[in-house]
Amino acid sequence: MSSAVGGRQRPVPAAVPLLVMALSLLVVLTGCGGESTPQAQGGTDGHDHSGGPAVVEGPDDRFAGLDLPDPYQRPSFTLTDTEGAPFDFRAATAGRPTLLFFGYTDCPDICPTTMADVAVALRGLDADEVADLQVVFVTTDPATDSPEVLGEYLRQFDADLPVRFVGLTGSQGEVDRAQLAAGVPLAEDQGRLHSSLLLLYGADDEAHVAFDNGNNARDIAADLRLVAEGV
Numbered sequence: 001m002s003s004a005v006g007g008r009q010r011p012v013p014a015a016v017p018l019l020v021m022a023l024s025l026l027v028v029l030t031g032c033g034g035e036s037t038p039q040a041q042g043g044t045d046g047h048d049h050s051g052g053p054a055v056v057e058g059p060d061d062r063f064a065g066l067d068l069p070d071p072y073q074r075p076s077f078t079l080t081d082t083e084g085a086p087f088d089f090r091a092a093t094a095g096r097p098t099l100l101f102f103g104y105t106d107c108p109d110i111c112p113t114t115m116a117d118v119a120v121a122l123r124g125l126d127a128d129e130v131a132d133l134q135v136v137f138v139t140t141d142p143a144t145d146s147p148e149v150l151g152e153y154l155r156q157f158d159a160d161l162p163v164r165f166v167g168l169t170g171s172q173g174e175v176d177r178a179q180l181a182a183g184v185p186l187a188e189d190q191g192r193l194h195s196s197l198l199l200l201y202g203a204d205d206e207a208h209v210a211f212d213n214g215n216n217a218r219d220i221a222a223d224l225r226l227v228a229e230g231v
Helices: 089-093 110-123 147-158 172-182 217-228
Strands: 002-005 008-011 028-031 036-038 066-073 078-080 086-088 098-103 134-139 166-168 193-195 198-201 206-211
Touching (some): 078 172, 086 089, 089 134, 098 110, 098 172, 110 134, 110 147, 134 147, 134 172, 147 166, 206 217
Parallel strands (some): 134 166
Antiparallel strands (some): 002 008, 028 036, 066 206, 098 198, 198 206
C-alpha cells in the first residue's frame, strides 16, 4: 500500500497500525518548479472549510482521486471572467459538476499539467457525461493574469472541447477571499506557491473528491463519470 503526499508515492510500512494508515493527508501548497510544503490544518466545522484547508483522504476509498471524508461546500465568490464580466461562482455553477483549480499562467509544471489532464479526461468521456460540466481556473497571480491573458492561456487546453474553461481574475484581495471561501491554502510568493488541489463539486454542491499532482487524466475521467451518475 502507498500514500500520496504532494504528488509523491511512498510505501506504508506493514507494521503501521490500520488506524494510522487511515489517517488523512494534509492539503499542500505546491511551488511550481519546486517542492511541496505541507500546510497546517485550519479549523473546520461541519462542511465549511472557509476557515482553512481541511484534511483529505479518508478510510472509505470510493474515488480514484482523493476522497474527502468531510466534503467541501461549493464556495461563494465573484471574480472577473475572460470577457471582463463579473462571474458569481456559486450562482453560475450551482447544481452542476464543477472542477475548480487555483494557479497561474506562467507556471512551468503543475498548472499546465493539471489543465492538460483535465482536457485529456474530457476527450475520453461521452458528451452526456460532460454536458453540464464547468471547469474553472482562478489565477493566483492577478497582477499578471488579466482576462485577456487568461483567455489565451485556457484556449490552449479547451480549443477542441465542447466544454469551454472559465478563467477568473480580480484584485489580490478578491482572489485571496476566493481561496479562503474554497477552503484551500492562500497562495504565497506572488501566487507561485499555491494549492495543488483540483476540486470536483457534484450536483449536491459539495466536493467529495479532489485531485493533486499524484493523480492523472484517467483518475479525473473515472471520478467525473461517478459524479455525473450522482455517486
